[in-house]
């Protein structure tokens with residue numbers, strides 16, 4: 001097994017021991033915004049700050065090909081995914097995802113997911129306890145499939161939600177979570193590859209402008225249609241991260257429980273405050289720890305050198321908690337987003353640079369839109385929070401409240 005194929009956390013005992021704190025701790029020791037380290041047996045340079053974001057996203061410096069380890073491709077992204085492409089191949093594939101940035105698409109997903117939420121609440125009211133993380137994953141699965149044109153029978157929603165969550169949950173571990181993620185990916189890629197073939201043969205009709213139809217007719221730069229397996233990978237690259245918003249829903253509930261003073265403005269439907277709250281959830285809570293690319297040439301950053309072939313790591317968690325940018329980074333304070341405009345490359349929970357030309361997440365608008373709408377619904381949800389373990393361990397990647405955030409005594413809205 002070569003270094004690229006070993007599970008991510010096997011490769012660096014420090015990463016395993018420290019999780020999200022690994023690079024921020026090294027940065028603190030070095031006293032700067034750059035640190036030299038090793039990952040996967042390769043020399044690495046970790047960087048942070050808006051200038052470093054621009055350096056990282058410049059393809060003359062950093063490329064993705066052969067940078068993303070197989071255990072991450074085999075669980076989180078899929079083989080041949082847009083995340084792993086550079087140059088022209090990336091530009092052509094990325095075009096598939098750019099409509100996701102449009103406001104009407106964002107509104108469409110939000111409408112379907114909030115409808116699924118409203119349908120689910122009465123069933124939560126009928127149960128003594130509901131684990132919000134799991135319940136939100138099912139709501140998001142129903143909503144995103146309806147919006148994307150993916151057929152989903154009522155009884156298929158829960159197993160699909162479990163598989164989509166598993167793919168995200170298992171990318172950074174060597175244990176059973178990792179193998180669960182691989183099995184989940186195998187199952188869902190096979191199912192969606194068959195669906196793409198059925199759309200192409202006319203056996204299944206997909207609404208003309210749906211994500212399903214667009215993926216089915218997308219072509220490589222040479223004009224050939226995507227192989228069914230690659231089409232399935234890219235369909236999953238829309239559906240899976242949308243369902244992963246359940247991590248942020250659980251974090252939103254955690255924030256509202258710990259700091260109930262944020263409830264009132266959300267409950268009142270204050271749109272600017274809901275946006276600020278969504279950004280602060282994405283900044284404050286841990287999700288993507290860092291991003292990695294391969295140095296295409298010998299590089300130097302703030303006096304530190306890296307030979308070609310080494311890894312450049314963008315310290316996402318560290319930058320979102322950098323005192324120089326945020327002043328009081330470990331305080332959950334949505335107001336910070338109302339006090340000053342935040343620059344493009346300062347807040348990077350979903351990557352930096354431009355989404356249409358760089359690898360920045362094309363689903364950022366959808367994520368924020370969903371979080372705004374669901375934070376308001378959460379603030380308005382009549383429920384109690386029983387005694388439970390709400391610890392969020394920074395050693396577990398991806399992190400989440402240990403209990404999954406259990407709620408009780410949910411009241412269905414009248415009428």
Ligand code: HEM
Nearest residue numbers: 082083238241242244245288350351359360361363366367
């Ligand atoms: C890329 C995070 C939601 C689709 C990324 C990247 C991150 C990220 C860190 C990598 C950026 C880079 O490599 O430079 C997240 C988080 C989400 C989320 C934390 C919320 C839970 C979404 C949604 C969609 C989406 C809702 C689609 C509907 C994608 C795609 C890419 C991507 C297709 C690959 C872009 C490329 O390589 O050019 N996301 N994302 N993500 N995300 Fe998201």
